[in-house]
Amino acid sequence: MNRPPAWITSISYLAADRLFQNGKCGLSFLMNIQRVLRWMGLESPIPLSVLFLVKINHASEIDEIIDYISYIKGAFVIRMLQSYLGANCFRLVVRFYTDKRFWTALEEGSGEPVNKLMNSWTKQKGYPVLSVKVKDQKLVFDQSRFLASGTHGDGQWTVPITLCCGSYDVRKNFLLQKNSETLDMKELTSDKSNLASAWVKLNVDQTGFYRVEYDEDLEARLQNAIENKYLSTTDRFGSFDIFTHTSFYLMMGCVDG
Numbered sequence: 001m002n003r004p005p006a007w008i009t010s011i012s013y014l015a016a017d018r019l020f021q022n023g024k025c026g027l028s029f030l031m032n033i034q035r036v037l038r039w040m041g042l043e044s045p046i047p048l049s050v051l052f053l054v055k056i057n058h059a060s061e062i063d064e065i066i067d068y069i070s071y072i073k074g075a076f077v078i079r080m081l082q083s084y085l086g087a088n089c090f091r092l093v094v095r096f097y098t099d100k101r102f103w104t105a106l107e108e109g110s111g112e113p114v115n116k117l118m119n120s121w122t123k124q125k126g127y128p129v130l131s132v133k134v135k136d137q138k139l140v141f142d143q144s145r146f147l148a149s150g151t152h153g154d155g156q157w158t159v160p161i162t163l164c165c166g167s168y169d170v171r172k173n174f175l176l177q178k179n180s181e182t183l184d185m186k187e188l189t190s191d192k193s194n195l196a197s198a199w200v201k202l203n204v205d206q207t208g209f210y211r212v213e214y215d216e217d218l219e220a221r222l223q224n225a226i227e228n229k230y231l232s233t234t235d236r237f238g239s240f241d242i243f244t245h246t247s248f249y250l251m252m253g254c255v256d257g
Contacts, residue, residue, distance in 0.1 A: 126155060128144065201222060
């Protein structure tokens with residue numbers, strides 16, 4: 001099958017959602033992400049470097065070298081990168097990039113270490129799960145490879161983190177580049193009075209290709225935010241992986257009312 005480059009597939013979802021403005025394309029993309037995350041949790045057949053780096057001499061060779069899941073994962077990872085860099089930056093680079101490698105063009109246009117970031121995603125199998133806990137008003141992040149068996153595998157990614165704290169107006173983007181890092185919640189907002197109870201949502205709008213495990217405290221705060229519909233429909237939908245009770249997810253995570 002002759003498929004377009006993964007970055008074009010990613011942009012096509014964004015363009016369709018912007019054009020029709022009904023959210024259905026974004027929801028379809030999100031549902032595909034969930035399917036790929038489940039499959040990749042078992043065992044990725046090949047790292048994404050095959051998709052991006054191997055020379056294809058004929059369209060029919062694509063299916064012989066990669067499978068559909070790895071191809072779609074490529075589109076999801078690029079969508080994550082686009083969300084982190086920002087739509088305007090990404091659009092300008094795509095518009096004017098010519099003979100340079102795509103990652104290099106994005107790195108020069110954004111000032112972010114795009115080559116390092118993408119190498120961590122294309123040269124190893126699977127994807128990370130981020131464990132987040134709160135301690136002394138600090139968020140502690142740990143990353144490892146997600147495995148559906150429930151164990152954590154080896155791996156280290158450069159992860160573009162997007163998070164909100166208590167409101168979508170209080171947002172922070174940063175790169176998680178180590179297996180363990182800490183973020184002081186006081187850096188997120190000037191209002192220190194509600195930090196002890198403020199909800200924290202990682203992976204805003206579900207654009208990141210990773211799973212999140214919250215500690216009991218943060219999970220309870222997020223559950224309260226979902227019940228009170230402080231989160232967007234997309235983020236409520238994406239909270240399926242957080243809670244073990246599917247009925248709660250179906251009632252509170254997806255339904256507007």
